[in-house]
Amino acid sequence: MADPAGADLKTTPLNALHILLGGKMVPFAGYSMPVQYPLGVLKEHLHTRAHAGLFDVSHMGQAELTGDDVIGALESLIPGDLKGLAAGRIRYSTLLTETGGIIDDLMITKPAEPGSEKKLFLIVNAGCKEGDFDHILRRLGSRIKLTRFEDRALLALQGPSAAKVLVRFAAGCDAMAFMSSRVAKFALASGHDVDVRLFRSGYTGEDGYEISIPGDRAEAVANALLAQPEIQPIGLGARDSLRLEAGLCLYGSDIDTTTTPVEANLSWIIGKRRKLEGGFPGANKIIEQINMGAQKMRVGIQPIGKAPARAHTEILDEIGKTIGEITSGGFGPSVNKPVAMGYIQTAFATPGTKVQLMVRGQTLPAEVVALPFAPHRYFKSKS
Amino acid sequence: MSQLRFTKDHEWVRVEGTTATVGITEFAQGQLGDVVFVEVPTKGKALNAGGEAAVVESVKAASEVYAPVSGSVTEGNAALPDAPDTVNKDPQGAGWFFKMTISNPSELDALMDQAAYDKFVADAS
Numbered sequence: 001m002a003d004p005a006g007a008d009l010k011t012t013p014l015n016a017l018h019i020l021l022g023g024k025m026v027p028f029a030g031y032s033m034p035v036q037y038p039l040g041v042l043k044e045h046l047h048t049r050a051h052a053g054l055f056d057v058s059h060m061g062q063a064e065l066t067g068d069d070v071i072g073a074l075e076s077l078i079p080g081d082l083k084g085l086a087a088g089r090i091r092y093s094t095l096l097t098e099t100g101g102i103i104d105d106l107m108i109t110k111p112a113e114p115g116s117e118k119k120l121f122l123i124v125n126a127g128c129k130e131g132d133f134d135h136i137l138r139r140l141g142s143r144i145k146l147t148r149f150e151d152r153a154l155l156a157l158q159g160p161s162a163a164k165v166l167v168r169f170a171a172g173c174d175a176m177a178f179m180s181s182r183v184a185k186f187a188l189a190s191g192h193d194v195d196v197r198l199f200r201s202g203y204t205g206e207d208g209y210e211i212s213i214p215g216d217r218a219e220a221v222a223n224a225l226l227a228q229p230e231i232q233p234i235g236l237g238a239r240d241s242l243r244l245e246a247g248l249c250l251y252g253s254d255i256d257t258t259t260t261p262v263e264a265n266l267s268w269i270i271g272k273r274r275k276l277e278g279g280f281p282g283a284n285k286i287i288e289q290i291n292m293g294a295q296k297m298r299v300g301i302q303p304i305g306k307a308p309a310r311a312h313t314e315i316l317d318e319i320g321k322t323i324g325e326i327t328s329g330g331f332g333p334s335v336n337k338p339v340a341m342g343y344i345q346t347a348f349a350t351p352g353t354k355v356q357l358m359v360r361g362q363t364l365p366a367e368v369v370a371l372p373f374a375p376h377r378y379f380k381s382k383s
Numbered sequence: 384m385s386q387l388r389f390t391k392d393h394e395w396v397r398v399e400g401t402t403a404t405v406g407i408t409e410f411a412q413g414q415l416g417d418v419v420f421v422e423v424p425t426k427g428k429a430l431n432a433g434g435e436a437a438v439v440e441s442v443k444a445a446s447e448v449y450a451p452v453s454g455s456v457t458e459g460n461a462a463l464p465d466a467p468d469t470v471n472k473d474p475q476g477a478g479w480f481f482k483m484t485i486s487n488p489s490e491l492d493a494l495m496d497q498a499a500y501d502k503f504v505a506d507a508s
Contacts, residue, residue, distance in 0.1 A: 035443075036416060040416055040417050041416050041417055041441070041442040041443060042416075042417035042419070042442055043417075045442070237416070237442060237443050238442075240443070241442050241443075306420055306464065307420055307422065307438075307440075308419070308420055308440055308445065310444075310445055330442060330443065331419040331420065331440070331441075331442050333419075333442065338420075360438065
């Protein structure tokens with residue numbers, strides 16, 4: 001079959017493996033990526049929640065920031081507390097516009113390794129990475145050095161079996177705390193070790209890891225993991241349904257420059273000290289929204305019937321007045337019913353509120369619900 | 384004797400006299416992936432050739448099933464809404480969507496036969 005993805009698309013270091021595995025390749029954020037494998041979206045989704053799945057997320061942007069005041073510098077662009085972030089820990093945050101809109105959401109890691117005291121490791125969205133790195137350089141270029149890792153792959157290993165599988169290759173990784181990171185040796189059967197960086201994090205609501213790997217070793221690492229009986233390759237289709245059930249935001253759909261972290265129901269990412277001190281873009285507006293409430297809020301929407309409500313579906317109140325819009329919606333294979341999230345006027349944002357959805361010219365009953373739809377099952381340290 | 388015809392939107396039509404049974408093709412179900420929701424038309428609904436007749440949704444996306452010819456619905460497949468995966472398992476058998484009368488048989492001339500459809504699919508992929 002001809003490559004429907006086209007010639008202008010970039011490929012990840014696992015492109016040949018995707019094709020070998022029967023991945024259905026589609027254009028995504030300028031890359032040719034597998035939307036599904038022969039198992040199909042539904043079974044890939046269920047397999048990830050039952051065992052574990054391997055995702056290629058090498059299209060995402062990886063970079064390191066270096067500088068004497070790298071923490072203070074990056075804090076000037078995000079609302080998170082990086083001074084209070086312990087070495088070896090990861091923080092989820094957002095780059096903000098001057099009016100508090102979200103330029104991108106990202107993972108910021110403070111490496112624990114000796115010699116990395118002046119470094120931060122960033123992982124940003126594929127579709128935003130050029131803009132993000134331009135923004136960071138434009139705003140912080142005199143204070144930090146930005147090194148992009150274009151040649152590195154990123155794999156996600158997600159699901160309840162992730163730790164017991166990965167520990168076969170990376171000793172001790174099963175004891176890593178949720179939202180922690182460290183460098184590790186990934187031991188291949190050939191006797192060769194691959195230097196990787198592990199992050200105990202993910203985008204499915206399950207326990208799992210993201211693994212940053214030199215691009216030329218990514219296929220060997222992926223093959224070693226795929227040879228484990230618990231692991232199936234998982235495409236972008238199931239990645240989306242997994243994150244939606246987990247109530248996690250997709251940049252460009254659920255959050256963008258027109259939504260603030262407060263409106264996006266992400267107020268928890270705003271550090272306590274940052275709330276008091278401000279000093280981040282849009283701080284006045286965001287702090288006012290924390291204190292006074294925002295006009296609209298991101299909520300979970302549970303359609304009552306079987307029909308999924310997709311993005312851009314209008315949300316109406318019980319008398320038919322428009323009160324919001326679905327931003328992500330579809331079918332949740334694990335909860336076995338339609339699931340959605342969207343923005344709704346704050347007066348209607350309380351879980352249990354009855355609403356209607358305009359689907360193909362008909363109103364369907366739905367209810368505002370607390371997120372997530374599928375409970376998070378992140379690793380909890382025993383200590 | 385029945386004859387099988389196909390649309391460019393990957394519906395199949397089995398014509399028996401003045402009635403037709405309509406579904407989506409094996410190729411279409413493969414492109415859609417796992418079907419999780421189906422809405423079939425009710426008896427008596429008037430259909431125009433090319434108009435929206437039914438809905439089929441996979442995990443990822445919603446698609447319309449269009450009426451291949453004009454006529455009126457005589458039966459929707461009542462089993463499908465509770466077992467939407469039938470569309471994946473047996474798209475050209477138990478996974479039929481609806482039956483309809485054919486009000487203008489000449490509209491059938493615009494549809495493809497099996498050989499033409501096979502070529503259409505081969506050219507598209």
